[in-house]
Amino acid sequence: KAGVTQTPRYLIKTRGQQVTLSCSPISGHRSVSWYQQTPGQGLQFLFEYFSETQRNKGNFPGRFSGRQFSNSRSEMNVSTLELGDSALYLCASSSMDGGANIQYFGAGTRLSVL
Amino acid sequence: KQEVTQIPAALSVPEGENLVLNCSFTDSAIYNLQWFRQDPGKGLTSLLLIQSSQREQTSGRLNASLDKSSGRSTLYIAASQPGDSATYLCAVFMFGANSKLTFGKGITLSVRP
Numbered sequence: 001k002a003g004v005t006q007t008p009r010y011l012i013k014t015r016g017q018q019v020t021l022s023c024s025p026i027s028g029h030r031s032v033s034w035y036q037q038t039p040g041q042g043l044q045f046l047f048e049y050f051s052e053t054q055r056n057k058g059n060f061p062g063r064f065s066g067r068q069f070s071n072s073r074s075e076m077n078v079s080t081l082e083l084g085d086s087a088l089y090l091c092a093s094s095s096m097d098g099g100a101n102i103q104y105f106g107a108g109t110r111l112s113v114l
Numbered sequence: 115k116q117e118v119t120q121i122p123a124a125l126s127v128p129e130g131e132n133l134v135l136n137c138s139f140t141d142s143a144i145y146n147l148q149w150f151r152q153d154p155g156k157g158l159t160s161l162l163l164i165q166s167s168q169r170e171q172t173s174g175r176l177n178a179s180l181d182k183s184s185g186r187s188t189l190y191i192a193a194s195q196p197g198d199s200a201t202y203l204c205a206v207f208m209f210g211a212n213s214k215l216t217f218g219k220g221i222t223l224s225v226r227p
Contacts, residue, residue, distance in 0.1 A: 004157075006157075033214075033215070035217075042217055042218070042219040042220065043203070043205075043217040044217075045214040045215065045216070048214065055213075056212050056213060056214055057212075058214065088155075090157055090158065092158075101163075102148070102160045102163050103148070103158075103160060103215065104160065105150075105157035105158040105159070105160075106157050107156055107157045108156070108157050110155075
């Protein structure tokens with residue numbers, strides 16, 4: 001069974017641009033969660049999608065948004081990029097409620113904002 | 115607000131030592147606790163998941179225990195090897211209006227040959 005796939009692996013953007021990251025969960029998994037990881041703040045929860053609906057959202061500004069498609073693939077969008085958005089963005093999939101069961105993580109997308 | 119703490123932030127040990135990594139959390143109303151491993155520049159790999167009703171879980175050389183009432187968990191690594199070098203994170207999950215995994219900042223382990 002293929003694991004969680006995140007694309008692209010690396011991105012370099014400049015301030016003010018927008019970016020879209022993609023996550024393909026493990027086949028059959030309906031929950032996809034997104035996290036931001038930085039050296040200072042560690043791993044912080046962004047949002048969780050289940051069956052195309054956002055179920056939970058972390059404490060991030062509205063510039064961070066996401067969506068989930070009928071095949072459970074998910075995208076995350078960040079608009080008006082700031083230097084502080086530079087981070088490793090991780091997505092995780094699980095069969096049911098995100099976190100209530102084992103979460104499987106992708107390798108992440110490393111975003112650098114210049 | 116749930117907070118998860120892992121101390122120390124880094125640990126260096128010689129190969130063959132038995133290790134205990136600690137994790138503490140402030141709100142004992144958790145549903146489960148997970149231990150993850152992260153290699154540099156990579157994603158997270160789930161090592162063990164302990165449900166709130168369980169006291170411990172074992173996988174190979176790894177054993178995780180949970181004491182929900184005191185807000186503590188430990189990850190025991192037997193006979194450490196250089197390949198165990200990585201960052202180990204614990205995370206707790208709570209159901210509720212904003213159910214999510216809350217992570218500690220991790221312990222970076224280096225096992226010297």
